[in-house]
Amino acid sequence: MARTTIDHVAAAAGVSIKTVSRDLNEEPGVRGETRTKVREAIARLSYRPSLPARSLAGRRSSLLGLIYENPSASYVFDVQDGAMARCRDAGLRLFIQSCNGLGDRLVEEVLAMVEQTHVDGLIVTPPLSARADLIAALEAKGVPTIRLAPDVLEGGPPAIVMDDEAAARAMTEHLVDLGHRRIGFVAGHPGHPSSRLRIDGWRAALADAGLEEGPVEQGYNDLASGLAAGQRLLAAAERPTAIFASNDDMAAGVVQAAHQAGLAVPGRLSVAGFDDSQIAAIVWPPLTTIRQPSRDMAFAAAGLLIDLVRGQEVPGVTELPFALVARGSTAAPAAS
Amino acid sequence: MARTTIDHVAAAAGVSIKTVSRDLNEEPGVRGETRTKVREAIARLSYRPSLPARSLAGRRSSLLGLIYENPSASYVFDVQDGAMARCRDAGLRLFIQSCNGLGDRLVEEVLAMVEQTHVDGLIVTPPLSARADLIAALEAKGVPTIRLAPDVLEGGPPAIVMDDEAAARAMTEHLVDLGHRRIGFVAGHPGHPSSRLRIDGWRAALADAGLEEGPVEQGYNDLASGLAAGQRLLAAAERPTAIFASNDDMAAGVVQAAHQAGLAVPGRLSVAGFDDSQIAAIVWPPLTTIRQPSRDMAFAAAGLLIDLVRGQEVPGVTELPFALVARGSTAAPAAS
DNA sequence: TTGTAGGCGTTATCAA
DNA sequence: TTGATAACGCCTACAA
Numbered sequence: 001m002a003r004t005t006i007d008h009v010a011a012a013a014g015v016s017i018k019t020v021s022r023d024l025n026e027e028p029g030v031r032g033e034t035r036t037k038v039r040e041a042i043a044r045l046s047y048r049p050s051l052p053a054r055s056l057a058g059r060r061s062s063l064l065g066l067i068y069e070n071p072s073a074s075y076v077f078d079v080q081d082g083a084m085a086r087c088r089d090a091g092l093r094l095f096i097q098s099c100n101g102l103g104d105r106l107v108e109e110v111l112a113m114v115e116q117t118h119v120d121g122l123i124v125t126p127p128l129s130a131r132a133d134l135i136a137a138l139e140a141k142g143v144p145t146i147r148l149a150p151d152v153l154e155g156g157p158p159a160i161v162m163d164d165e166a167a168a169r170a171m172t173e174h175l176v177d178l179g180h181r182r183i184g185f186v187a188g189h190p191g192h193p194s195s196r197l198r199i200d201g202w203r204a205a206l207a208d209a210g211l212e213e214g215p216v217e218q219g220y221n222d223l224a225s226g227l228a229a230g231q232r233l234l235a236a237a238e239r240p241t242a243i244f245a246s247n248d249d250m251a252a253g254v255v256q257a258a259h260q261a262g263l264a265v266p267g268r269l270s271v272a273g274f275d276d277s278q279i280a281a282i283v284w285p286p287l288t289t290i291r292q293p294s295r296d297m298a299f300a301a302a303g304l305l306i307d308l309v310r311g312q313e314v315p316g317v318t319e320l321p322f323a324l325v326a327r328g329s330t331a332a333p334a335a336s
Numbered sequence: 337m338a339r340t341t342i343d344h345v346a347a348a349a350g351v352s353i354k355t356v357s358r359d360l361n362e363e364p365g366v367r368g369e370t371r372t373k374v375r376e377a378i379a380r381l382s383y384r385p386s387l388p389a390r391s392l393a394g395r396r397s398s399l400l401g402l403i404y405e406n407p408s409a410s411y412v413f414d415v416q417d418g419a420m421a422r423c424r425d426a427g428l429r430l431f432i433q434s435c436n437g438l439g440d441r442l443v444e445e446v447l448a449m450v451e452q453t454h455v456d457g458l459i460v461t462p463p464l465s466a467r468a469d470l471i472a473a474l475e476a477k478g479v480p481t482i483r484l485a486p487d488v489l490e491g492g493p494p495a496i497v498m499d500d501e502a503a504a505r506a507m508t509e510h511l512v513d514l515g516h517r518r519i520g521f522v523a524g525h526p527g528h529p530s531s532r533l534r535i536d537g538w539r540a541a542l543a544d545a546g547l548e549e550g551p552v553e554q555g556y557n558d559l560a561s562g563l564a565a566g567q568r569l570l571a572a573a574e575r576p577t578a579i580f581a582s583n584d585d586m587a588a589g590v591v592q593a594a595h596q597a598g599l600a601v602p603g604r605l606s607v608a609g610f611d612d613s614q615i616a617a618i619v620w621p622p623l624t625t626i627r628q629p630s631r632d633m634a635f636a637a638a639g640l641l642i643d644l645v646r647g648q649e650v651p652g653v654t655e656l657p658f659a660l661v662a663r664g665s666t667a668a669p670a671a672s
Numbered sequence: 673t674t675g676t677a678g679g680c681g682t683t684a685t686c687a688a
Numbered sequence: 689t690t691g692a693t694a695a696c697g698c699c700t701a702c703a704a
Contacts, residue, residue: 003451048448048451048452049452050392050451050452050454051388051452051453051454052387052388052389052391052392052397052453052454053388053392055388056386056388056389056392061388073409073410073412073413073414073614074409074410076409076413077409077412077413078409080432080434081434081436084433084434093431093449093452093453095429095431096416096432097420098416098417098420100417112384113429115339115384115386116384116385116386116387116429117387117388117429118386118387118388223617223618249618252618255620256620259620278408278409278410278614278615279614279615279618281559282559282585282588282615282618282619283618283619283620284591284592284595284619284620
């Protein structure tokens with residue numbers, strides 16, 4: 001029950017607590033011999049410094065925060081994993097907070113969390129990274145912040161992004177290259193940062209190819225809305241030969257709609273998604289999609305935040321590359 | 337930059353800091369009038385007590401911990417969500433830690449986390465809840481612990497479980513009732529607590545129905561191994577008319593194997609899963625499966641842990657009900 | 673290169 | 689019913 005403290009270590013090593021502290025924090029000015037003694041005592045007593053005591057005494061808590069709201073389980077999982085890995089490398093801890101269901105108390109609750117836990121800085125994931133009120137409040141409080149995939153890049157805290165528009169364009173070009181001329185689109189949730197960029201990319205690619213704009217249906221980033229959108233798209237008189245959905249969940253819905261309509265995928269209909277979430281590899285046929293490097297982005301975000309907290313300069317925008325993953329759900333259109 | 341502290345509140349309310357502290361902790365012995373004054377000052381200054389200071393001074397940190405390792409993204413997501421919700425209700429915070437890739441440093445790292453963060457107690461999710469060394473170490477340290485879905489119930493810290501065996505039996509009975517006589521099984525990961533219970537349930541139900549035991553193939557809880565197991569099962573001379581997989585990911589793999597073999601599901605082959613994870617509703621046809629109340633179990637676990645930390649008695653085993661979710665992947669066998 | 677004193681923001685103890 | 693004061697375990701500033 002009795003905690004091992006820095007005093008015990010100091011006594012065991014025959015030095016003062018300050019010397020132990022210096023070693024712990026890798027401060028200079030400790031003789032090699034002394035350092036060895038201290039290290040040995042630390043190991044022998046298996047001493048672990050108390051984080052609360054540190055954050056109380058010092059100006060740092062060795063704790064970073066990460067907040068999320070709602071996105072898919074796999075996205076949250078990847079992001080957590082990446083950020084935690086980076087923190088572990090740096091000997092820091094990550095405090096994760098869900099903001100689901102906070103409604104209009106969001107800003108207040110986040111500030112409360114930051115104050116109570118003393119996190120040194122915060123990683124804000126989408127769609128929270130698009131909440132201007134939140135970001136403004138954090139800046140006003142002086143909380144070091146990194147935005148993950150925000151909607152607006154100019155101004156605001158440093159951001160980590162992927163080029164959604166270029167990715168959507170690449171996917172559309174992939175479909176065009178396969179020979180598709182009538183390519184429908186299922187738009188993403190209107191409140192989501194990347195939705196606009198993705199539809200813009202689709203439009204741009206069609207324009208570049210000299211093709212007419214295909215039919216668009218609104219979705220809400222979940223399977224059900226993708227299914228409904230797919231049904232509407234497929235019921236039209238002039239059916240598209242390919243449908244590009246703004247995320248994988250909706251693309252899975254479109255695949256279901258095709259199954260229901262008795263249309264073979266990709267024989268009669270090609271379907272493309274976005275995100276390369278778990279689902280993409282699980283539906284049949286597996287989805288051609290865009291791999292968003294969620295884990296890498298979070299890893300990088302944590303790295304930037306660490307720099308930021310240490311007072312170093314960090315770039316305003318860091319862009320990570322995407323990849324087009326071609327799988328079974330897209331093919332050349334049926335010769336008609 | 338200057339933090340609002342209990343001193344500011346005390347000054348504003350014209351009382352001592354101890355009185356403010358008493359109000360914060362809902363201790364008795366504060367006059368109603370005084371309490372009102374204090375509350376008003378707290379609200380006006382939007383004061384939030386510092387968690388580190390609390391854990392340093394008091395015997396409690398108002399922080400619970402949750403550790404996980406590897407399971408599917410959706411499982412982790414649900415569990416986090418449930419535990420966080422319960423913590424929020426109680427005014428506590430939840431510290432989440434991934435234990436992926438820790439190898440043989442697992443026990444050491446978990447103990448380090450517990451010591452460093454001062455969490456009051458720990459929720460241990462599967463498959464970590466089956467790690468005897470970990471559980472023993474936590475008990476030795478006197479860390480209040482709740483096990484989520486452990487393999488062994490007798491002894492050890494309080495556990496929250498679902499009756500895996502009964503659920504597997506129910507699913508098998510469902511298939512028998514549909515008319516299946518040759519029911520194959522894809523076994524779950526050998527290291528996973530519930531794998532044995534599920535196969536036992538399947539065996540028991542077949543025995544009860546007076547049926548011969550069907551073919552079994554080993555899987556590892558992921559899609560790929562389910563696919564491989566499905567291929568082996570379907571290649572056999574006497575093909576089963578139904579396959580029950582120990583989890584949904586593997587069931588999705590079996591469905592893929594059926595697709596590849598040109599076997600209609602559920603026309604020529606019925607497939608059943610377990611977990612009701614996201615995947616279950618996404619594959620085509622959607623899976624008949626067992627809903628494991630992961631979120632509820634985590635919610636309950638946090639509740640028990642709170643009681644435990646407060647020194648109350650908690651039951652050794654708490655069992656939550658499962659549900660059989662019948663969807664499109666199971667039907668009567670083709671008349672042959 | 674090392675050590676001493678003071679304080680971080682709370683809760684606990686004991687007195688008023 | 690309230691308050692002064694001493695911890696809690698560490699870091700910062702300053703001294704030796």
